[in-house]
Amino acid sequence: MKPTLFHYGALGAAIICELIGTTLLQKSEQFTRFAPTLFMILFFAGSFFFLSHALKAIPIGVAYAVWAGAGIVLTAVIGVTVFRQTLDVAAIAGIAMIVGGVVMVNAFSNSAMH
Structure with missing residues (x-):
């Protein structure tokens, strides 16, 4: 089956839900706050x-690479912008390599089924 806009939309929705769930994980304060914990579980399930x-x-390899890679990058952005966390040069370089890997898979791999 050839991927359609629906399938990529579902992947995008999975990424967004994972990003929100991870943000709520931080807000749950080690599961001591009920509402963020409950919504974190719901968003991870949705993801x-x-x-x-x-x-x-x-x-699965392509979808998981995109899902995880986008989740890592966007979570790092949320960490910096929302939680005022810092990234050193090694962290930024590592994240850049993840982005490069996802781009490589999607642009050049026949496994991505474009």
Whole structure:
């Protein structure tokens, strides 16, 4: 089955849910705050739900690489902007390599089924 806009949309929704869930994980303060903990669980469940729909047409390795890579990059951005955390040069270089890997898979790999 060829990936469609629906499958990539599901992957995008999975990434957004994962990003919100991870942000709420920080806000849950080690599961001591009920509301952020509850919503974190719901958003992580939603992330896996949408990821499962993306996997109907996108190979698992490609979908997971995009999901995890985007999650790492966007979570780092949230960490810096929302939680005022800092990234050193090694962290930025590592994140840049992750972005490069995701771009490489999507642009040049036949596994991505474009």
